[in-house]
Amino acid sequence: MPTKPDMRKAAPTADSPAAAPSGGPGGTLDSNRGETLVEVTGLKVHFPLRGGLFQRGAAAVKAVDGVSFTLRKGEVLGLVGESGSGKTTLGRTLLGLNRATGGSIRYRGRDLATLKESQLRPMRRRLQMIFQDPHASLNPTMDIATAVGHPLLVHRLVTDREERRRKVAETLERVGLSPAELFMDKYPSDLSGGQKQRAVMARAIIAGPELLVADEPISMLDMSVRAKILQLFLDLKNDLDLTYVYVTHDLASAKFFCDRIAIMYLGRIVEIGTTAEIFANPRHPYTKALLGAIPDPEKAGVPRNLPRGEVPDAVLPPLGCAFHPRCPVAVASCGWEARDLGALLERHWLVAGEDARVAESAMFGRPEELGVAGPRQILLTPAKQTTAAQVVDLLRRVREKTADDPFWRGVTECEVRGGKVYIAFAEASDPRLRVVAATANTEAPVSVACHLVE
Numbered sequence: 133m134p135t136k137p138d139m140r141k142a143a144p145t146a147d148s149p150a151a152a153p154s155g156g157p158g159g160t161l162d163s164n165r166g167e168t169l170v171e172v173t174g175l176k177v178h179f180p181l182r183g184g185l186f187q188r189g190a191a192a193v194k195a196v197d198g199v200s201f202t203l204r205k206g207e208v209l210g211l212v213g214e215s216g217s218g219k220t221t222l223g224r225t226l227l228g229l230n231r232a233t234g235g236s237i238r239y240r241g242r243d244l245a246t247l248k249e250s251q252l253r254p255m256r257r258r259l260q261m262i263f264q265d266p267h268a269s270l271n272p273t274m275d276i277a278t279a280v281g282h283p284l285l286v287h288r289l290v291t292d293r294e295e296r297r298r299k300v301a302e303t304l305e306r307v308g309l310s311p312a313e314l315f316m317d318k319y320p321s322d323l324s325g326g327q328k329q330r331a332v333m334a335r336a337i338i339a340g341p342e343l344l345v346a347d348e349p350i351s352m353l354d355m356s357v358r359a360k361i362l363q364l365f366l367d368l369k370n371d372l373d374l375t376y377v378y379v380t381h382d383l384a385s386a387k388f389f390c391d392r393i394a395i396m397y398l399g400r401i402v403e404i405g406t407t408a409e410i411f412a413n414p415r416h417p418y419t420k421a422l423l424g425a426i427p428d429p430e431k432a433g434v435p436r437n438l439p440r441g442e443v444p445d446a447v448l449p450p451l452g453c454a455f456h457p458r459c460p461v462a463v464a465s466c467g468w469e470a471r472d473l474g475a476l477l478e479r480h481w482l483v484a485g486e487d488a489r490v491a492e493s494a495m496f497g498r499p500e501e502l503g504v505a506g507p508r509q510i511l512l513t514p515a516k517q518t519t520a521a522q523v524v525d526l527l528r529r530v531r532e533k534t535a536d537d538p539f540w541r542g543v544t545e546c547e548v549r550g551g552k553v554y555i556a557f558a559e560a561s562d563p564r565l566r567v568v569a570a571t572a573n574t575e576a577p578v579s580v581a582c583h584l585v586e
């Protein structure tokens with residue numbers, strides 16, 4: 133986000149008498165206090181893995197894994213997180229574009245998670261999605277008037293071509309493609325990226341939606357038009373009484389656009405609260421890491437505070453808190469397990485060098501034992517020419533060199549037992565999202581899933 137969007141509020145119009153006073157940047161959080169549009173409870177979306185090179189039985193990608201939140205009418209809720217955190221899948225599932233594996237999505241008294249496609253179809257007019265790539269969203273062989281007017285035909289909202297063209301023209305004007313006559317007969321390839329996204333927005337609003345999920349809607353646009361498109365979204369929200377879910381990995385744009393932000397990690401919400409609270413007082417270590425990684429144009433070249441490592445595999449998420457392997461402040465109960473020891477040794481060998489890696493890794497008779505997930509006690513097999521005491525001694529030396537690594541907080545025992553290396557880990561628990569008591573905004577309290585936040 134190069135510039136802060138102009139946050140002028142659109143004037144109230146005949147069809148939106150309640151254009152609202154300021155709440156967050158979206159401007160409506162306070163004005164719609166208590167009015168719930170969507171209630172999501174325990175939502176899961178798992179994609180089964182079938183066959184392939186590595187047979188994994190009944191394994192599944194846990195793209196969304198037990199998510200609960202309330203979406204208030206008129207608000208902009210941001211879903212923020214790194215790639216693979218489940219933002220897109222959650223956004224799509226809210227609109228019935230992905231099927232839920234479990235949980236519920238209450239919208240206007242119905243559970244979208246259980247409706248059949250035929251029951252969802254008439255509701256789609258009210259539930260729209262804006263995708264990242266406006267070019268791919270528009271059929272290159274369809275002129276703009278036909279593309280934008282298509283939902284009117286699908287939902288039988290007009291009786292003749294003239295009425296359709298008139299509505300399309302009105303809508304194009306509304307999204308800033310003005311004069312509309314200049315754009316009606318053009319094709320997507322005639323339009324700039326920003327104009328294409330305006331046309332996509334026109335198609336999304338023409339049938340009178342209530343909820344829009346916008347998935348990275350500005351990330352493929354030129355920097356110069358991003359703020360203008362977000363401002364258009366806000367103006368339309370106020371004019372048409374819309375509610376948005378904004379999917380992004382870009383906290384800077386979320387800061388300007390969203391009333392509330394949900395920080396997602398590996399299929400779960402780890403923190404949710406008003407945009408002001410999330411930025412002023414981030415509580416979850418992952419939120420802090422993401423905020424620390426926002427590029428500062430004034431400090432080019434200064435290394436960003438990114439969490440170490442990558443987002444783990446959503447097929448077999450880490451035990452306990454899924455963020456613990458990357459967390460700089462993790463504690464004993466965060467879920468340490470054998471594969472964390474494997475990762476620690478890899479980090480140690482990166483520093484110690486190739487000779488140390490070759491010599492020390494050869495001391496483990498079954499390296500696969502360092503990749504195991506789950507058990508609280510493990511037995512490691514020493515290699516043939518190595519004794520268990522030598523491996524324990526190696527681990528003691530590694531521990532001295534990596535004493536600050538949170539991993540060691542989770543190791544309660546490391547000793548020789550029956551010719552093997554016995555390691556016990558602290559009891560693990562999975563931190564659940566819970567309300568943090570002391571926040572200024574009692575209407576939209578902050579909730580955090582972290583053992584360190586009581």
Ligand SMILES: Nc1ncnc2c1ncn2[C@@H]1O[C@H](COP(=O)(O)OP(=O)(O)OP(=O)(O)O)[C@@H](O)[C@H]1O
Nearest residue numbers: 179193195214215216217218219220221222381446
């Ligand atoms: N149709 C699918 N089949 C199998 N796995 C999927 C499918 N869609 C998404 N996934 C997986 O689900 C997880 C979450 O993906 P998702 O796209 O929702 O994350 P995201 O946070 O939106 O990431 P990005 O920012 O890269 O879009 C990923 O591991 C992804 O590979």
